[in-house]
Amino acid sequence: MRDRMRFCVPCLFGVEGLVAQELREMELEEVQAENGRVLFSGGWEAMVRANLNSRFGERVLLLLGEFPARSFEELFQGVKALPWEELLGREDQFPVTGSSLSSQLHSVPDCQAIVKKAIVERLKAKYRLSWFPETGSLHRVRFRILKDQVSVMVDTSGEGLHKRGYRAQSNEAPIKETLAASLCQLSRLRSDGHLIDPFCGSGTLLVEGALLALRIAPGLQRSFTAQAWENVPQSLWRQERDRARAQERRETGFSAQGFDIDPAAVELTLENARKAGVEEYISASVRDIRAFSQEGRYGCVICNPPYGERLLDVRQAQQLYQSMGSLFRPQRGWSFGIITPDPEFEALFGRKADKRRKLYNGMIQCQYYQYFRGEEKGRDAAPTAPR
Template structure:
């Protein structure tokens, strides 16, 4: 197979960020839609995208797409697809599904029909009547939208947010993919100080460190497609070698995480150590009111409590007022704050330079961006954050 169609799924609001990541990896002719970015590339792209994408949820390979308004259409057109090009005779291939605004609204029936169609196709190819399904895992998804069925196979396994460093989380930890997006959207550079003054279990500082040293987020984890015969071991070896060659493990970082809760700071330090940044990220117990820096320029990125999960409204409104008073003392810094609280700007005391709608799980949130003065140009030879 010279070219395959690949879909990088994304949380709503992060599609453009995922597209930028794919462009930086060298992929072109991207199709950006709600919840996904698709493109055509060689087989090695499955390896590279799983290893490198910081803000995507999963990497899927598209097997086919067609109109299906009846169960017969769904069965016959699914059966016509080249499943044998991907699935060996011992493949384990569970089927999941979803249906939105489609005549075929029974997801369980659609899953059963797709499963039956794939089995029939496999029978033709392998000349057997029963499949043990005791080999590599190939999770198939049938997604129906406006009567169009899209059939894909997941290549990732566990979601891409599972980097492998999170020993445990705080009460409401920020998903790693969203934390990485916050850092990328801030255009932070590794020669600039970054502070998360409400750091919790340390997800934002750790994701920033990975970006700053250009460490692939999937470098230290496995993917189910590593066990697929259709992707060569050479492709995986080359892709993993690329992650090691591109990393700047010795690049000094200026990242701090502070919080008033010693319990979550303990978790943050454990997570940071597991990620390999024990000496690169400084975590400190500190009340917000004491926040300061000797650096003229820097960026504050944080995900404060906003009532949906943590804290009373009285505590939260008081916190936002305090943030406005404390942050604005750093008048040459930039601030990036994620919250679902709609009256944030009024409490903070200043209108944001830019506001971006995102989702934290199923909660609609806004990313308030306050731009400080333009930073001096970076020193020659220093890699920009996220450069490959």
């Protein structure tokens, strides 16, 4: 492949700015944020670095090409024109998946077949073979057709980047690791801060907060599809893992506390903290939210309180929000972040948020309500992000 390529990082709507900023901090080039994705340029080294270090992105895709297509013939010719032989060997696997939105070519199965056929025809001409066994390394091809504009990509990550490797199990309503990390960043969690989650569940917010505060790369404990690609040197993976470990800062004074009414959730939190290698920074215990108290001069509360879809569950959730409003008191040095899909949250909580942001928890549209103004002179008490 070429020394300089274009890559794409799909992400949750609402966190594109966070992804763009983290890619720039990785010293990656030509970073460009778009709706639902962020682009950057570089060689294989840049791809490896993004996979290992991205906290907020969903995966890293090699962007092979983009072109307009309003007919199957245009789609076929556009895909066939791409340099597939530079990436795919004679035996490599190349399954095709994709999506289409607001486009003339709206049948995804038909588009999949056309894309597959175009790749095969290109490889037939280059390798002078009539068929391909596809028993080698995996190169999952993804296409996106949006308003008749085709993007053709190859997945370098494999499992989504939210799969950090520490959460084999979770409670019934887990928050995605990438979203949890985003909430910690939006709350400007300090590297020496004190993080509290009074509804800790499986501990995802606490673990992601620790990884962020301690500068531990989230991808160190997992593997990636591109590790098996012949044209990506293994030395790059070793080099970038060493680079990531050298940036860790474990002596920061950071601590995190989790509480939950379910003893099994508390045990799961502690187990996941151990698997992530941050157990010494995280404590968890059984406690009802009504026993919450603001102890100490500083605290950063981030939580994903339970909510339900049945009427009774909704009523219980709303009563919970009212309790939180009386327990989470404005105080200098303390900040509170609550993510919920309930549009009546502020009225139930009893105060308008100092800041709110639309985010998605899976397919559920939510708001992230942030409270950080203390009683003293109404000044912003939100701590700064780790450096």
